[in-house]
Amino acid sequence: MTAVSYEQPPPRRSTGRRLSTFLHRHPRARLGLLLAGPVGWLVIGYLGSLFVLLLAAFWDTDPFTSEVVKDFTLDNFATIVETPVYRDVAVRTVTMAALVTLTCAVLAFPIAYYMARVASSRTRGLLVVAVLMPLWASYLVKAYAWRTILSDGGALNWALEPFGLSFDGYSTAGLWLVFTYLWLPYMILPVYAGLERIPSSLLEASADLGGRSVRTFVRVTFPLVFPAVVAGSIFTFSLTLGDYIAPDLITSQQFIGTVIYDSRGTNLPVAAAFTYVPIGIMVLYLVVARRLRAFEAL
């Protein structure tokens, strides 16, 4: 690396060189040049857009033309709090997010434990990649795959038929299954990382002191890995909370995401006001997660 710089031509006295010298002497100017792009884009562009959205929640709509009128009002928030439909949708979505999170946590444990503590290092590496790769397969594709599998003549009912069973896939239960599928890898990876960090000596000590497998798991392993579970739950929870495509593909029921999506054209202020719900819940969730030391488990 250093050898390369010996081959450089002798210093030029060009404008470029002078600019470069100036930058070298003024680290603040250098920093300013580095920051101009990212700050302009993310802070002014992106945070600015968010601000426009959050502000839109305080605007009024003309009842006849449904045009946005820029008069300050709190009516949109009142609508959301007072209309039972919005409340039901919010409760349904949060319940779904909690259920999905719980299911993902239960399903993630065996494979994460196997990866972290039983598998050979070669198998472990393969398993990490095997869990990681599907995360990058298009989310729409996965939701669509389940739409096909869950249909009346689909693969799931075909598999259940010999047992005399059938499953109404296009239902809340079906959506719960799809969400669990979509976000499961987000839970497996942090739990695996959390389990891998526990020193074997702790578990051996517990066994030496007479703790059987179950007791060791409940009293030693689980408390140590709990922050990692909370870390994983941030994704399973937040992704379920804001999703509108899977509900659209699988059920006819309304969720926070679908309500926002459907009212974006007809009533932007109410849609904007409704976004305060998932944003508020996630902020609260992150604060609690931080308390539980979940961020250190990431």
Add this chain to the structure above:
Amino acid sequence: MVESPLTRALLRLASALTLAFIYVPLVIIGLYAFNESVTQGWPIERFSTKWFSVAFHNEGVRDALLLSLQAALGATLIALVLGTLASLAVSRYAFFGRESLSFAVILPIALPGIVTGLALQATIRDVLGPLGVTFSLTTIIVGHATFCIVVVYNNTIARLRRTAGSLEEASSDLGADSWQTFRYVTLPQMRSALLAGGLLAFALSFDEVVVTIFTSGAQQTLPIWVYSNLFRPVEQPVVNVVVLFVIVASIIPVYFAQRIAGAGTVIADRRAKGGVAAAIDAEP
């Protein structure tokens, strides 16, 4: 070993079942691309590759693919530049608001996609609209670049943390100017991280649908074409072929990114995990 042989056998079985749960749906939807029939029955009765040429000659699919490639290229280039600049600033300088910047980088993927999408749409339509801005390829690229910055940033900052700033100081001591130092010292160190970050950004942009719906106006990227055609029974076979193509096209870049950067540096998750991890890393 604390685990009894029985526990280990049960864990192995559960792991195999979980992997099957993860992969079987992808395999099934892949098989549908070879379904000869227009109806989506299971099991598939006769296999055929005829829909591949139908999809290949479909005007809508071609336009959508072209638009997706343009959007992904544009977004990747912007993300590479902005992500590198941000990671250089955060890793090599101490300044007021450094933590806020790393927070702003992750926010676009930490917030639900619908919030980001609606915010961009409201701004483009209501604020920039009166200035003559319309929904176009440019607005799609802007939306994608916004959430692609973080994957480049994550890869480059991880690399910059591991390489000491002293090399750059040595370079300037030996008479290199700022540009030469960047070109001959900093950039070569970051090359593979940039390549990995770029591949991930491309994959992320190529199959994004949640934000794109809000920023694309009437235009269709490939995932949006899928979304708007999957409710039409007639288009089902073509949708299946496109879906298989999208799976393969998004997994290949990720595979190479992993080979280049090592499984550890490719951020496990495309959304919040990488982001939150980056924010925590950034704390001094």
